[in-house]
Amino acid sequence: MATKMLSKSFRELNAERIAQAEKLKKPDCVPVSLSLHHPFLASFAGVKIIEYFNDPRVMAEAQLRARRAFFGLKNLYPDYVIVAEASALGCKIKWQEDDSPLVFPVVEEPEDVHKLEVPDCYHSAYMAVSIAAYRYMEALVGGENVDFWYCLGPFDLACLVRGQSRFFADIKLRPELAHEILKITTRTIIEWTKVREEIVGERFERVGLGDDFPGYLGPKLFKEFALPYIKRVFEAFPNRIHYWHSDGDTTSVLELIPEMHVEVFNNFYPDADISEFKRRIGNRVCLIGNIHPLKVMLRGTPEQVEKECKRQIEIAAIDGGYVLSTGGEMPRGVPEENILTMIRSVEKYGRLEV
Amino acid sequence: MTEKDIEKELFESFIELSEERVLKCCKEALEKGIDAERILNILTRALEEIGRRYERGEYFLAELIASGEIMKKATEILRPSLAKEISSMKKVRMVIGTVEGDIHDIGKNLVITIVSSLGIDIIDLGVDVPAEKFVEAVDKFKPKIVGMSALLTTTMNQMKNVIEALKKAGLRDKVKVIVGGRPVTEEFAKEIGADAYGEDAFAARKIISEWMAA
Numbered sequence: 001m002a003t004k005m006l007s008k009s010f011r012e013l014n015a016e017r018i019a020q021a022e023k024l025k026k027p028d029c030v031p032v033s034l035s036l037h038h039p040f041l042a043s044f045a046g047v048k049i050i051e052y053f054n055d056p057r058v059m060a061e062a063q064l065r066a067r068r069a070f071f072g073l074k075n076l077y078p079d080y081v082i083v084a085e086a087s088a089l090g091c092k093i094k095w096q097e098d099d100s101p102l103v104f105p106v107v108e109e110p111e112d113v114h115k116l117e118v119p120d121c122y123h124s125a126y127m128a129v130s131i132a133a134y135r136y137m138e139a140l141v142g143g144e145n146v147d148f149w150y151c152l153g154p155f156d157l158a159c160l161v162r163g164q165s166r167f168f169a170d171i172k173l174r175p176e177l178a179h180e181i182l183k184i185t186t187r188t189i190i191e192w193t194k195v196r197e198e199i200v201g202e203r204f205e206r207v208g209l210g211d212d213f214p215g216y217l218g219p220k221l222f223k224e225f226a227l228p229y230i231k232r233v234f235e236a237f238p239n240r241i242h243y244w245h246s247d248g249d250t251t252s253v254l255e256l257i258p259e260m261h262v263e264v265f266n267n268f269y270p271d272a273d274i275s276e277f278k279r280r281i282g283n284r285v286c287l288i289g290n291i292h293p294l295k296v297m298l299r300g301t302p303e304q305v306e307k308e309c310k311r312q313i314e315i316a317a318i319d320g321g322y323v324l325s326t327g328g329e330m331p332r333g334v335p336e337e338n339i340l341t342m343i344r345s346v347e348k349y350g351r352l353e354v
Numbered sequence: 355m356t357e358k359d360i361e362k363e364l365f366e367s368f369i370e371l372s373e374e375r376v377l378k379c380c381k382e383a384l385e386k387g388i389d390a391e392r393i394l395n396i397l398t399r400a401l402e403e404i405g406r407r408y409e410r411g412e413y414f415l416a417e418l419i420a421s422g423e424i425m426k427k428a429t430e431i432l433r434p435s436l437a438k439e440i441s442s443m444k445k446v447r448m449v450i451g452t453v454e455g456d457i458h459d460i461g462k463n464l465v466i467t468i469v470s471s472l473g474i475d476i477i478d479l480g481v482d483v484p485a486e487k488f489v490e491a492v493d494k495f496k497p498k499i500v501g502m503s504a505l506l507t508t509t510m511n512q513m514k515n516v517i518e519a520l521k522k523a524g525l526r527d528k529v530k531v532i533v534g535g536r537p538v539t540e541e542f543a544k545e546i547g548a549d550a551y552g553e554d555a556f557a558a559r560k561i562i563s564e565w566m567a568a
Contacts, residue, residue, distance in 0.1 A: 039507070
């Protein structure tokens with residue numbers, strides 16, 4: 001009972017500390033955030049990925065299991081990101097027994113761009129499934145315990161509808177086509193976010209986008225093909241907290257990230273030098289990260305996890321605006337003890353003088 | 355334009371990634387009677403320079419991928435003239451693919467672009483390639499090298515399945531296996547019985563060129 005009370009208290013305190021860190025403030029203790037998605041969650045619950053996706057009850061139960069194991073830190077959420085946005089634009093989805101679903105491009109030839117249409121998000125493929133899952137979860141645990149604010153970003157959605165290599169080639173060889181695709185993906189993401197905002201209502205505080213690939217463009221092309229589109233989405237939701245996730249290498253474009261109205265940069269490039277990221281943008285953007293998910297969380301011992309958490313807290317947390325988490329999502333098979341060690345490390349090493 | 359002018363224009367237009375100029379130049383060069391192999395060598399040198407610019411941080415991913423597409427189209431123009439020389443020129447063959455359950459193609463395509471500058475014959479099996487397809491391709495094309503790519507932690511284990519399938523088919527000893535992709539490490543490559551790990555496309559090129567020289 002005492003542990004339960006302590007857990008609840010820690011969860012609430014942690015949420016308050018995250019809210020402070022998002023505003024670049026310095027909370028009394030470093031908060032921690034868990035990036036848990038279907039590869040980890042299904043496996044942790046002992047179900048196959050296909051079972052997890054096929055039944056919202058299984059998805060919710062799997063997420064509840066992780067929530068219970070990790071001090072209530074993880075809210076439930078409709079885990080159809082990528083599939084929802086891509087299917088709405090006509091991409092074919094191939095479900096796999098126990099792996100992530102595969103998404104196949106719809107714009108095989110440049111002229112196929114005319115197939116793309118901004119969807120009716122309420123009724124479109126897996127967007128509709130996501131909405132149904134949200135409503136189920138809301139009824140199950142209450143809306144305050146369900147997140148529905150994160151989706152794919154316009155650049156990565158363009159990569160999916162065109163195919164990654166083809167889209168990168170388009171940017172150099174067929175720039176008009178690349179812009180045409182990006183305009184449609186941007187409008188799609190704005191519409192999808194408006195729908196989720198309507199459904200969630202007043203509790204819709206954040207807008208989160210995930211774009212893993214644009215950092216590889218380098219600054220010049222990033223300014224033309226990523227920045228304006230991502231910025232347009234955030235500008236459409238001026239009163240929300242803007243999260244941007246990119247676990248690709250963004251080292252060459254770091255200073256451009258705040259220009260997109262990003263307020264929180266979460267779970268970024270796992271091989272990033274945290275001190276460099278903190279020095280270059282840490283006074284303008286809250287950083288959530290960035291323990292290596294493979295080298296440390298999956299393959300490391302609890303002692304190695306603790307050592308790395310301590311090191312990163314010492315570098316990144318000193319002035320506030322920092323939340324301890326992983327660089328990218330938690331991979332399947334990470335030992336429970338490693339995650340608990342990461343959570344405990346904030347109390348142990350993250351007490352800050354306010 | 356003189357032959358020398360055409361060669362200069364070919365080299366420069368490729369480095370500037372001007373697809374139209376490169377393809378036009380290839381046609382003009384053939385019309386002028388410039389040897390197809392010589393044209394291919396110029397393109398290869400330009401591709402190497404593009405690779406160096408990438409390593410120096412002057413070019414990024416879009417430039418590299420675009421150069422691969424231009425090279426492919428240029429080779430198609432040269433192919434009829436090269437046909438006779440191909441059997442003697444391309445002694446080493448490589449089969450490459452992104453493993454089953456994974457459709458990320460950027461890493462694989464970069465390796466194809468960069469390694470093709472070695473003059474190697476590359477058979478691209480595409481993405482989401484099951485182990486049996488790798489085995490079939492090794493049996494059919496008799497490559498010296500098999501390359502596998504994966505971006506996901508969930509799919510990298512498929513690489514082991516491919517190596518096991520090659521062993522089962524009695525083909526493992528006939529090929530060198532190189533693996534790569536973001537979650538893949540040197541240790542993982544050793545653990546699954548691969549011959550090498552390519553940290554990136556340039557590392558893969560270096561390893562393969564050493565194998566070719568051996």
